[in-house]
Amino acid sequence: MNKIVECVPNFSEGRDKEKLERIVDEIRKQEGVKLLDYSMDRDHNRSVVTFVGEPDQVIEAAFNACKKAAELIDLRTHKGEHPRMGATDVIPLIPIKNISMQECVEYSKKLAKRIGEELNIPVILYEKSASRPEREDLAVIRKGEFEGMFEKLKQEAFKPDFGPDKPHESAGVTAVGARMPLIAFNVNLNTNNIDIAKKIAQAVRGKSGGFKYCKALGFELKERNIVQVSMNMVDYTKTPLYRVFQVIENEANRYGVNVVGSEIVGLVPLNALVDTADYFLKLEDFSYDKVLENRIYGD
Template sequence: MSWHKIIECVPNFSEGRDLEKIDRIVAPFRGKAGVKLLDYSNDEDHNRLVVTVVGEPEALRDAVLEAIGVAVQLIDLNHHKGQHPRMGAVDVVPFIPIKNTTMEEAIALSKEVAAQVAELYQLPAFLYEKSATAPHRENLAAVRKGEFEGMAVKMQAPEWQPDFGVAAPHPTAGVVAIGARMPLVAYNINLSTQNLEIATQIAKNIRHVNGGFRYVKAMGVELTDRHITQVSINMTDYTRTALYRVFELVRIEARRYGVTIVGSEIIGLVPMEALIDTASYYLGLENFSMQQVLETRIME
């Protein structure tokens, strides 16, 4: 039952249409000790496959390397079209510390995988996010700018040398960004107003770029079917910017407009700690530890 350390990986592959190829890319995550495939979904418009997998560090590393090898073999970016920007057969590979692991360990794992893909598959690798070797390489969008087609020219610039591999994209598989980051929580708060300006203004007030919380990205969205609006939020580090804090601040901001929160929603997966911390706040729990959670103990 027990994996002592758990890391999550969410590799994005540039194949969203050919189900046989998708099966072959996902296969290395199936039936392996120390690895558990949680989810995979392909988008035909994006022509992209997103895999969610957890595992013990070494077993996860080996499975991810194997899947990258399959993708490099199967996907030719010269013939790839889709709505989502991409620079490689394996576009991005984030490692996320989940249990009994530090960010430092996730960073070390990302660097090990990046070194290996360059050596095994001649796939140049950029380290991004927490693994980045320079501030201008932290943001994935900045690394990916120019995409597959522009990468040969871009990589001639000294500031866009890859961290591993030669300074030219793989002829069919391009390049890959590999790094470590905290778990993302996609969290939306619904407002009792149809006025998008209000949702947008609240989004601005709470997000980092405009002076709000450090680990919040947000935008206003119309939910036309329901005749309401929504503050659509990406929580980029729920351990430092807590869910309940964002919820309560949105409530406070909405008050200015006579608007209330009608509900909220979590999209996709959320670590239990993000919600247990929220319960702990509202109940005013004293001396509470995650070690008191039965599932924490079962997973140990």
């Protein structure tokens, strides 16, 4: 049976649609790969692309997209709310079907080696592929962003796994690794007070005493004159969306503001939404087997 890997590269371009289309075209034209989704965020100045396929084809598409991004994106002039260190900021590989996490780790190393050697971009392995414990967390690697990488890579703890020992002058540094599926989940608040968003992000963030499987930051959405609690839910089965949403709503009320909406960036497992519906609707004796599409299409 075919092995299926998901790849969700993040590119530091969220305002120039033509540039993003040229990057995504490198994925579209790769035989054996299916483009599932891509989206741009102007405030974050960042795009997220999702595609799947057999491992070798996925690696080829990811490499070509990274190469095109390095040609088109110059971080020396890049500004946006979201932290970034590379034109292609991060490339995660996620095992979907008939492939193990360890196999994805090996494929991530293969991809990282090509990027480092052929594109002259330093690559740091992260998550399950990390070569040392302090590199597992992407936020730790990316701290200091592009501008700080020129000094950071001089530290032994952050010496690149592949490629040169200093950032590419315009494309920066790229993180590559294998990980489990995560959900990029954002909650918007009807205030422009960034301190409120940051305090709420701190309340739900695992590292600051919140939910273990939640990573969170507070951002301004200047075009909408509101703020956002932006999260990566790294294990929705242990920290469900509805639980974090309720805490954010309660915390917002403490500060006299309201939740005005939420969003999923990229794709989301159906079970995460079914669990949320089950919780808020207080469904009795409900299970995933009662979802119509599940009965039609099976697994």
